[in-house]
Amino acid sequence: MVMRVYIVAGEPSGDLLASGMMKAIRTQCPEVEFRGIGGESMRDEGMQSRFDIAEISVMGVVEVLGHLSLITKRIHQTVNDIIDWQPDVLVTVDSWGFVSSVAGKLRKRKVHIPIVHYVAPQVWAWKKGRAKSVARLVDRLMMLLPYEGKYFEKYGLKCDFVGHPVIERMSGIDFDPVEFRRHHGIPEDTIVLSLLPGSRHSEVVRMIPIFKRAVEIINKKKGNLFVVVPTVAGVEAEVRECFAGWDIPVRVVVGGAERYNAFKTSRIALATSGTVSLELTAVSVPHLIAYTFNPLTNWLVKRVIKIKYANLINILDDREIIPELVLDHCRSGLIADTALKLMDTPQYREAQTAEARRVLEQLRLPEMLPSERAAQIVIEEARRKS
16 A cells, blocks of 8 residues: 655755655655655655745745735645645645644644654744744644754643754765866865855845855955855856856855755855754864844844854854854854954864864664664554555
8 A cells, every 4th residue: 555645844954864764665665655845856756746845945034924825725624635646644844833833723624633743843032932832733743953842742742852864964975176166167276165045035135245245355354265065956047147247256056966066166165054064074174154034033043042053063062063143143244254264273273173073973773874764654644544
């Protein structure tokens, strides 16, 4: 009998996470059929998304309000599609704002499908009371961080630490910086800098101008820069347009192999906050993170978020290992100053990469890969229904 798995991933990082899980599910249970919402990585695993996830991949209070009508329409469309297809299990991946609405409407309509959520909502950062609603809406929670269970288990939710997929994703990659330079026409005597402006349209629009000004300041002081911009297919055209005609040599690259070879070729990276920082840590690339919203959202975030750090490495070690330039500190001049310190101080770069790698090891599951454990849990829940 074919097992039916419906997956909802609302943004590129979740799409990548879900694709690894899909591959592992197919290995453990070849008779499986996938359906749902996702992006290019899930498409590569054979699932066509019901709509483009770029439509719902929005962050920030003001930013979400501008897309509310379309997001509401997509929630209803997703709920109806799940009910029509009647899967054995529903897996929601990250994007709690969107998937919680989907799960809530399924609960209201008394749809008896096991719901597994992958990536615990960060209730430890804000709205700790939200853990109770998570426990009410899903049947099982797969966590990337080992300490998150305590926030949800007290409400009766079964929680499983599966390990962080970045550790799995970065293993076994064949790095070849020399070939990367040759293929992209990057002269040997240039300093390569990776610039990562995010994977959402809203991030690209907001962060690229800030990063470009920072790089221009760096280039005036250092010269001889070559910028590589790894991006994803969903925003590739927009990113290329943003860098068209720039005075500084630049290459925009797409795809996992290109992305990781860009990292390995770089002296440092400037990154929008997110999973990319863990990827850079995994391949020992010194970097800083930067992020900001519009002024109103920044004002709200500062009053709601109660944690000291935005970067997961810093959160886990409770100190700033990776430099953070976020919200009001996300300014081109500050980014440039921090980047120049990284570029000019080998001891600083070496200390950052060593300390960050040490912290990253906390996210490893010793007995199996994260995707394998996630697949195992999803199959268990699907069989529980039948």
